[in-house]
Amino acid sequence: MTTAKEPLITDDWHVSGRIYRDPDIFARELAQVFAHTWVYLAHETELPAGGDYKTAYLGRQPVIVNRGADGGEINVMFNRCRHRGSAVCQREVGNAKYFRCAYHGWTYGSSGELVGVPFDDGYGDGFDKRAMGLVHVPRVESYRGFVFASLDPGIEPLPAYLGNARRYLDFIASVGDGGPELVSGAHKLVYRGNWKLQIENTIDPYHFSFTHKSWLDILKDRTGRSSPWVKNVRTNPDWRGIDLGRGHAVHEYGRLEDAGQNAHAIAIGELIPFNLNVFPSLAFVGAHLRLVVPRAVDETWVYLYPLLPKDADDATRARILRDHEVFYGPSGFGSTDDIEVGFDRVTRGIECSASSADWALMARGLHREVVDEEAGIRIGRSSDEVPQRAYLRRWLELMEAGDE
Ligand code: FES
Numbered sequence: 001m002t003t004a005k006e007p008l009i010t011d012d013w014h015v016s017g018r019i020y021r022d023p024d025i026f027a028r029e030l031a032q033v034f035a036h037t038w039v040y041l042a043h044e045t046e047l048p049a050g051g052d053y054k055t056a057y058l059g060r061q062p063v064i065v066n067r068g069a070d071g072g073e074i075n076v077m078f079n080r081c082r083h084r085g086s087a088v089c090q091r092e093v094g095n096a097k098y099f100r101c102a103y104h105g106w107t108y109g110s111s112g113e114l115v116g117v118p119f120d121d122g123y124g125d126g127f128d129k130r131a132m133g134l135v136h137v138p139r140v141e142s143y144r145g146f147v148f149a150s151l152d153p154g155i156e157p158l159p160a161y162l163g164n165a166r167r168y169l170d171f172i173a174s175v176g177d178g179g180p181e182l183v184s185g186a187h188k189l190v191y192r193g194n195w196k197l198q199i200e201n202t203i204d205p206y207h208f209s210f211t212h213k214s215w216l217d218i219l220k221d222r223t224g225r226s227s228p229w230v231k232n233v234r235t236n237p238d239w240r241g242i243d244l245g246r247g248h249a250v251h252e253y254g255r256l257e258d259a260g261q262n263a264h265a266i267a268i269g270e271l272i273p274f275n276l277n278v279f280p281s282l283a284f285v286g287a288h289l290r291l292v293v294p295r296a297v298d299e300t301w302v303y304l305y306p307l308l309p310k311d312a313d314d315a316t317r318a319r320i321l322r323d324h325e326v327f328y329g330p331s332g333f334g335s336t337d338d339i340e341v342g343f344d345r346v347t348r349g350i351e352c353s354a355s356s357a358d359w360a361l362m363a364r365g366l367h368r369e370v371v372d373e374e375a376g377i378r379i380g381r382s383s384d385e386v387p388q389r390a391y392l393r394r395w396l397e398l399m400e401a402g403d404e
């Protein structure tokens, strides 16, 4: 960026602490990254019936995602009353034929149309209710049940945007034959740190055996065996990180071709055989969908939605939820480590902002990654920072696109 004295990311992959700390850079991210990408908001199984809705965020902007009361199209509308700006819908999920603003009682239909204005003689004859409905977000598209929206009217179609990530979304969309459903709500966590720390941590096999040592120790105590994790990270050639292009990245725990033949068993085994980041804020880990919501330069909300195979029986569903909670839940053994070590301590450490100290090193595996120009991908070893560079490369492109 030309607005800064020093680059935010150097050619040899030193990354400035400012990108996690500077409120001006955060504001620019909202305008350059979150306003010019497809942002995931909902899965269609969250909105099966007419009138079903959830509230969500497009960057920091609150939106209502709903299915029209007639059971038809999915709408994405700004959650902002056309009168004086109050958010009209307060609940996270529900079913409603109407949204009634609590401030002065303006009422909107399920497709956003303004249907009621108390004492409407106060606006004179020229007042056109039809022009004062909730404003729809410019673009909404769904891919295999995953609903995305964009603030950019000219953005490319969603399938093109997803690019090489589609293959992995297709796999998830067909787990257990019937695909997943998101019907158990979300486990939510909030941390005082930058949203990108969660993205970087989502595909990071390098940290696992250190940050989560107590978890691995408990497993060893209970099973009498050491986890094969470290050995796989260091030597298994089928454990690999891949930059899929366009900011998306994946880490495969074995070749997808092999997993594909066994997709049903894998779904029932409660595991997706890869971690996937879809730029900028959607991810899949183990058996959950992860949605990252930036709230401030140093505040992030993370929603974890367990993926339940549609055709799974109750015992399997219960097991998936239990397995999820034991690592990710509020009293679980995993998320807590990441929040403390990966987010809280990094946020503290990067306050060391003297220019000589203010650099993270994101170059791991740079010398050995394999570039496949034709497929538009870069392949690295499991512990290499290929996925982190994938998202930072696209992030920087979008941030610089605003420079004159
Ligand atoms: S702000 Fe909604 S009715 Fe006044």
Ligand SMILES: [Fe+2]
Residues within 6 Å of the ligand: 201, 207, 208, 211, 212, 334, 338
């Ligand atoms: Fe972790």
